[in-house]
Amino acid sequence: FGNKKAIEDERARLNDEMNRGYFADMKEFKEHGGKIADANKTVIPALSAVKFPELAVTLSNGKVLKLPISCSSGEVNEESLAVPKVSFVCLSFRASSQVQIIPHWLFVSFFKWNQENGMISSWSKPFLESFGDRKDLQVFEVSFIDKWLLGLAPIKKLLLRVLQKQKNNESSVLQRQVVYSFGDHYHFRKETKILNLLTGYILLLDKSGRIRWQGFGTATPEEVSQLLSCTSQLLEDQ
Known part of the structure; x- marks a missing residue:
C-alpha cells in the first residue's frame, strides 16, 4: 500500500512539474512582471491564517535553523532564541532555477545577485529602515537551492564559506x-x-x-505602506 501511494504521489508530482515549468513561469512573468497578486491590505485574521510549513535553512556560517521561530519551535529551547513577535520572511527561487553546472566564481555571483534582488529589497529596505531599532522582530531572506550539485557537501561548504566572507554593513539592531x-x-x-x-x-x-500577511513581486509605494501598517498592528496585538 505504501509503495502504491508513493507511486501515485510521484505521478502527481511529475504531472505538476510538466504542466507548470519554466516557460509557463516566464510567460506569466512577462505579463505581470512578477506581480501575481496584490499584497494584503489588512492583516489576515488569526483564525483563518495558515501555518508556515517547517523549513530547514542554512546560514552562511553553516548553522542550520528551522523556520518558523515560534512558541512551539525546538530552536527556541535548543538555541536559546527569543521568539519574535513578528517574522518578516522573503522567499526567492529565481537563482536556483537559473544556476547550472558552471564555474565556482560564476555561481557565487548568482547568489550575490539573488541577495541584492530588486524585488526583495523593495520590501526589505523600507522594512529595515522603519523597524531597525526593534528587538522583537526577525528578518529572513530565504534562497531556495534545488540543484543537486550545489547540495553536495564539499561544494555546499565552499559556497557557504565564500558567502560568509561577504560583509554586512547594516548597523541597525534588527539584522536581516x-x-x-x-x-x-x-x-x-x-x-x-x-x-x-x-x-x-x-x-x-x-x-x-502563522502567515498573517503576504506580498508578491516588486513592492509599490502603497504596498510598502500596507506592509509597515500591518507589521505595526501585529506588534501591538501580540
Whole structure:
C-alpha cells in the first residue's frame, strides 16, 4: 500500500512539474512582471491564517535553523532564541532555477545577485529602515537551492564559506539574515501554494508561526505602506 501511494504521489508530482515549468513561469512573468497578486491590505485574521510549513535553512556560517521561530519551535529551547513577535520572511527561487553546472566564481555571483534582488529589497529596505531599532522582530531572506550539485557537501561548504566572507554593513539592531534552503522544495511549494518561481514572495508571520500577511513581486509605494501598517498592528496585538 505504501509503495502504491508513493507511486501515485510521484505521478502527481511529475504531472505538476510538466504542466507548470519554466516557460509557463516566464510567460506569466512577462505579463505581470512578477506581480501575481496584490499584497494584503489588512492583516489576515488569526483564525483563518495558515501555518508556515517547517523549513530547514542554512546560514552562511553553516548553522542550520528551522523556520518558523515560534512558541512551539525546538530552536527556541535548543538555541536559546527569543521568539519574535513578528517574522518578516522573503522567499526567492529565481537563482536556483537559473544556476547550472558552471564555474565556482560564476555561481557565487548568482547568489550575490539573488541577495541584492530588486524585488526583495523593495520590501526589505523600507522594512529595515522603519523597524531597525526593534528587538522583537526577525528578518529572513530565504534562497531556495534545488540543484543537486550545489547540495553536495564539499561544494555546499565552499559556497557557504565564500558567502560568509561577504560583509554586512547594516548597523541597525534588527539584522536581516540571508539563509539558504538546500534540496527539493516541491512539497513546501505545494503547502504554500507557490507556483511561479520567477517572482518573490513576502510574508509576515506571527509568534505562532502563522502567515498573517503576504506580498508578491516588486513592492509599490502603497504596498510598502500596507506592509509597515500591518507589521505595526501585529506588534501591538501580540
